[in-house]
Amino acid sequence: MPTPKLRFDHVHKDFTVRDDTRGRGARTLFTALDDFTLDVPAGELLTVVGPSGCGKSTLLDLLAGLTQPSSGAILLDGQPLTGPGLDRGVVFQQYALLPWRTARANVELGLEAKGLSRARRSEISGRYLDLVGLSGFEQRYPHELSGGMKQRVAIARALAFEPEVLLMDEPFAALDAQTRETLQDELLRIWRATGTTIVFITHGIDEALYLGQRVAVMSPRPGRLRTVIDVDLDRSRSDDIRSDPEFGRLRHRVWTELHSPAGTPDEAETDLLPLHATLEPARA
Amino acid sequence: MPSTLSPRTDPAAAPPVVPAAEDTVAFADPPTLGRRPALAADRDATPTLARRVRALLGRVLRSSIVLVLFLALWEVAPRVGLVDAVFLPPLSRVLDAFGTLASSGELALHLGASLSRAGTGFAIAVLAAIPLGVAIGWYERVSDVLSPFLELFRNTAALALLPVFILILGIGETSKIALVVYACTFPVLLTTISAVRSVDPLLVKSARSLGLSSLRLFQKVVLPAAVPTVFTGVRMAGASSILVLIAAEMVGAKAGLGYLITYTQFNFQIEKMYAGIIAIALVGVSVNGVLLALERHFSRWRTASS
Numbered sequence: 001m002p003t004p005k006l007r008f009d010h011v012h013k014d015f016t017v018r019d020d021t022r023g024r025g026a027r028t029l030f031t032a033l034d035d036f037t038l039d040v041p042a043g044e045l046l047t048v049v050g051p052s053g054c055g056k057s058t059l060l061d062l063l064a065g066l067t068q069p070s071s072g073a074i075l076l077d078g079q080p081l082t083g084p085g086l087d088r089g090v091v092f093q094q095y096a097l098l099p100w101r102t103a104r105a106n107v108e109l110g111l112e113a114k115g116l117s118r119a120r121r122s123e124i125s126g127r128y129l130d131l132v133g134l135s136g137f138e139q140r141y142p143h144e145l146s147g148g149m150k151q152r153v154a155i156a157r158a159l160a161f162e163p164e165v166l167l168m169d170e171p172f173a174a175l176d177a178q179t180r181e182t183l184q185d186e187l188l189r190i191w192r193a194t195g196t197t198i199v200f201i202t203h204g205i206d207e208a209l210y211l212g213q214r215v216a217v218m219s220p221r222p223g224r225l226r227t228v229i230d231v232d233l234d235r236s237r238s239d240d241i242r243s244d245p246e247f248g249r250l251r252h253r254v255w256t257e258l259h260s261p262a263g264t265p266d267e268a269e270t271d272l273l274p275l276h277a278t279l280e281p282a283r284a
Numbered sequence: 285m286p287s288t289l290s291p292r293t294d295p296a297a298a299p300p301v302v303p304a305a306e307d308t309v310a311f312a313d314p315p316t317l318g319r320r321p322a323l324a325a326d327r328d329a330t331p332t333l334a335r336r337v338r339a340l341l342g343r344v345l346r347s348s349i350v351l352v353l354f355l356a357l358w359e360v361a362p363r364v365g366l367v368d369a370v371f372l373p374p375l376s377r378v379l380d381a382f383g384t385l386a387s388s389g390e391l392a393l394h395l396g397a398s399l400s401r402a403g404t405g406f407a408i409a410v411l412a413a414i415p416l417g418v419a420i421g422w423y424e425r426v427s428d429v430l431s432p433f434l435e436l437f438r439n440t441a442a443l444a445l446l447p448v449f450i451l452i453l454g455i456g457e458t459s460k461i462a463l464v465v466y467a468c469t470f471p472v473l474l475t476t477i478s479a480v481r482s483v484d485p486l487l488v489k490s491a492r493s494l495g496l497s498s499l500r501l502f503q504k505v506v507l508p509a510a511v512p513t514v515f516t517g518v519r520m521a522g523a524s525s526i527l528v529l530i531a532a533e534m535v536g537a538k539a540g541l542g543y544l545i546t547y548t549q550f551n552f553q554i555e556k557m558y559a560g561i562i563a564i565a566l567v568g569v570s571v572n573g574v575l576l577a578l579e580r581h582f583s584r585w586r587t588a589s590s
């Protein structure tokens with residue numbers, strides 16, 4: 001087996017938090033992410049789904065290099081991550097565009113960090129704005145763009161410096177349902193066009209299944225990887241993959257995984273099995 | 285409607301939209317070609333133009349009516365004996381005095397003195413307070429240490445310290461400029477601190493995720509994000525620079541608008557005194573106008589549209 005693009009090797013993350021129930025100023029250790037092990041092959045679109053408090057955001061911060069794991073390591077092409085870098089691009093839920101920069105200048109931010117010449121930047125930003133369908137909007141400021149368009153700019157910005165992995169933190173959660181569906185299709189198109197490895201974090205089961213080749217299901221308190229489900233849907237068969245009976249079955253499987261209470265034999269079993277293997281739990 | 289509207293906006297496009305029936309007439313009789321649409325346009329444009337002029341006049345009237353009434357009252361009240369014309373001369377006489385001061389060069393002398401002091405103090409304060417504010421805002425430790433101290437001095441009226449400044453720095457230029465520096469520093473410093481602190485953490489996080497160095501992060505994210513708020517402080521500083529300077533000049537100076545006012549009062553040149561006050565009001569309004577224009581220039585991304 002070749003080196004995976006991304007490997008989570010027993011990643012563990014603790015935070016010290018204030019705990020007033022144990023007296024003033026008392027602090028306890030809070031485990032945000034517990035023994036997270038997963039391989040992501042190159043070119044995969046992996047979705048991570050889980051309830052709030054399951055460590056999704058911690059996972060993203062770790063991936064982005066904004067924090068370091070308490071133990072374990074995240075390897076990109078076999079090299080442990082030590083900090084933020086242009087080998088990973090991040091798309092945030094709230095766009096995070098610089099309001100004083102035009103769409104084009106926002107896309108060029110990462111290219112400036114890369115130290116490219118003005119002409120190269122302009123050429124690349126034009127190409128990526130075109131890729132996300134925003135030709136003609138280069139000179140618009142973020143406040144002149146709709147939510148969907150802002151997120152397109154953010155995607156273009158994250159892709160423009162050609163990262164190895166694209167990290168997306170609930171990028172479509174703030175959009176209306178219709179815009180979200182459009183952007184989901186756009187993302188799939190962009191993913192096929194660029195072949196970038198994508199880790200997509202969401203709390204929507206449908207979104208996770210619609211986009212992902214595999215869905216990593218997480219459980220909260222402490223944040224753990226519960227299972228990874230292969231999404232082997234025949235996407236060519238139907239235009240409306242969401243109403244495919246197989247989609248419904250997978251949806252139910254993810255739902256069951258998300259809702260089975262922590263501490264059941266189910267979880268104990270999950271803990272024993274290699275977590276990057278696909279589990280076949282009994283159909284509920 | 286289009287046939288009457290388009291000639292107004294684009295005379296060249298007028299003939300084609302004239303209804304077909306008239307077309308032949310128009311071409312058969314060339315002189316009407318240009319005239320006909322123009323007439324049609326005039327008929328239609330007149331009400332619109334009139335309405336627009338009326339709207340403009342209405343706006344001007346609404347915004348100036350109180351001012352005009354005030355100036356009229358100033359002119360009339362002393363003349364009809366409502367107030368003593370010795371202590372409040374009619375506006376026209378004050379304006380006469382203003383004209384005399386201006387033409388004799390006396391006004392320019394005092395104005396120059398005041399503006400150079402205010403400008404120097406203001407510039408020193410802004411140049412010192414912005415970097416300091418950025419540092420305090422960015423490093424939480426520094427802020428924790430300095431905040432109570434700053435809070436104390438911020439709430440001490442600058443003019444209360446005037447005697448101290450005069451005792452230590454003498455009655456010359458230094459004490460006046462120092463007072464302006466003091467008064468201007470706090471608005472700029474405090475707004476800069478809060479501007480840097482309130483930069484959207486997500487923007488910082490997103491820039492960090494790109495691996496930007498601290499310096500680049502500052503240059504590309506923190507500073508541009510802080511500019512609009514900082515400018516509010518700069519504008520407040522501009523206003524207070526004039527305010528404290530005038531007061532300082534009233535206490536001890538040989539030139540300046542504040543000096544002009546007290547000097548003319550003591551010598552019972554009441555018209556000149558009012559002329560000085562008008563000059564100060566005009567300076568205040570212009571300083572604010574200039575700073576407002578600068579502020580708009582620096583934060584034009586907020587309203588700019590292409």
